[in-house]
Amino acid sequence: MNIYVSGVNYKTTPLEIREKLRFSTEEQKSALYEISRLSSVNECVLLSTCNRTEVYIYSEDTSFDNSLIEKILCNIKGLNIYDFKKYFYVYSKTKAVKHLFKVASGLDSMVLGEDQILGQVKAAYELSLELGVSSGVLNTLFRDTITAAKKIKTNTGLSRNSVSVGSLAVKLLDDIYGQQLKDKCALVIGVGKIGSIVLKNLDSRGMRRIYATNRSHGKAEDLSKAYSSILPIDYNERYSVINKCDIVISSTSSPHYTITRDMLEKHIISKKKRVFIDLAVPRDFDEALGEMPDISCYNMDHLKTVADENMDRRIAEAAKAEQLIDGFVEDYEKWYAFRSVLPIVKDIQRYAEDVVSEKINYTTAKLKCASEEDKELVKATITNTVNEILNKLIYSVRENGSKDDMQAYFRCLRDAIKEN
Structure with a gap:
């Protein structure tokens, strides 16, 4: 997955540095505009709160350079990148995806399980939507993340007796x-x-x-x-x-x-x-x-320090939330992997349509006594039946196999139809 995050937070960066990298809404817009102009950036979202500033990137460039993001953030704030570079962390692929799920769920917050961060994540995503700098990949990631965070709050005691x-x-x-x-x-x-x-x-x-x-x-x-x-x-x-x-x-x-x-x-x-x-x-x-x-x-x-003193009773609930997040991350990875085999799926569907059409035409040509209405009924019934079976098979492979298995299965099917 070509998903990346660059940022600073309360774990890596003292307050006197974080406050220099806090972005107002107008500054966020400027940063997103500059970042989206990079040829290697396809989509971007900027999250800036009192405890973190992070930029999420989708790039089709497999060798994406995150230092470009850090430079833009520092330039907009009038800071020297060489003085601030040491505070930035970078995550990529699965680690970046899981990080966002943890952030939105309050698992990465100074106050474990706090509620306010979910609204801030949602606002950051909506700003990118408004500016047109987020689309398919990050849209799905942030929607899944927001949904997951709500489920975690419902299904665990992490936010019970909420601390902020x-x-x-x-x-x-x-x-x-x-x-x-x-x-x-x-x-x-x-x-x-x-x-x-x-x-x-x-x-x-x-x-x-x-x-x-x-x-x-x-x-x-x-x-x-x-x-x-x-x-x-x-x-x-x-x-x-x-x-x-x-x-x-x-x-x-x-x-x-x-x-x-x-x-x-x-x-x-x-x-x-x-x-x-x-x-x-x-x-x-x-x-x-x-x-x-x-x-x-x-x-x-x-x-x-006060937050740490109140953390013990939340740690068990955080472990439950982590398990749920692992499942949500796996689901997103499957969705992302399915994107890479969509051309193969479409080839399989076209192949099935061609074969069905050929067989139907051959069969209905022999039904000389049948009316045109009956022939159309036969065509519709066979076509719908084949599509239903094919869609069930595709869905089953997508949902039940690992992402590696799914890609392997579809490639085998592609090779099989090529031989025919």
């Missing part, structure tokens, strides 16, 4: 404050998917004062209607509100810092210990915040 980055952030606060968390005051900046999960989990801890802000004020207002503990504020009030808060959590897609050290120092009056948790990639908080007295800063990479 947002819930891990609140688990970190549990570890820091214990039972005292409910008496603390928090500010949540950004109320998208992650921010909403944070707010829901903070509210479930019984916190009575939770401020929420977003550049678009409506989202925070909506959440305040659902949870009485949430107080929406204007985005421009965030610094003054921090004076009242013990906890600040930010998860926006802003290209700029939501909190800087200079501005924070100008606004903070009350002196007390504060916890800042940055759930954004690129980061929302100025790195210099960690140098300020009484402030403890945490980011996405710190959450990996």
Whole structure:
């Protein structure tokens, strides 16, 4: 299979590098356009999240050079490929296919079994569809992957009591404050998917004062209607509100810092210990915040430790998911292999049509007493019967044999009809 993936993720790459290779939707479009222009690329999909950036490629070139992809990604982000090349991994063929199934199912996530990645995989695929840079091979792969991920979530306990980055952030606060968390005051900046999960989990801890802000004020207002503990504020009030808060959590897609050290120092009056948790990639908080007295800063990479502590109970379910994935990968490989024998299948079908047509014409010519209507009925019956038998045989070989056996069987049939 000429399927490849090049990428970086939280396993191979620290946050300060990942954030430089995080692509906005517009940047994804630019990258896909540049990649699709390569003569060796037939199809492409770009997945970019807070924990990974990966490009999936289908190429009819058996010696495809993945470094071309890495160069394009770095060029678009204004990075020197020689400084970043060491962080990229490359998978090909079955390993690349299995990697995508694991990614979409949450098996390759920092938070094992998390749900958000499936939506991100689907969005990446739909963007490539929209741009016309994905077709038969990757379309089938991504559709199969999305279907498989849903089945895995249904048939295993991997996503039961779902854990996400947002819930891990609140688990970190549990570890820091214990039972005292409910008496603390928090500010949540950004109320998208992650921010909403944070707010829901903070509210479930019984916190009575939770401020929420977003550049678009409506989202925070909506959440305040659902949870009485949430107080929406204007985005421009965030610094003054921090004076009242013990906890600040930010998860926006802003290209700029939501909190800087200079501005924070100008606004903070009350002196007390504060916890800042940055759930954004690129980061929302100025790195210099960690140098300020009484402030403890945490980011996405710190959450990996919390995730590892919660992993044990999911490992058994992950093993079940791996077994299911092996079956899905095998099915895709069979589909892919069947593509290579389609010309042979069509030759066999044409051969059968020619033989049947010849025999029917010979037989009906002798049925001098039969009406034309009866002759047509005989033709239709014999043709349909032969097609039904042939299709069943083709389907059986495709579904029940290994991909190598399937190719061998069809080649034997091709050789047999050539002899005739």
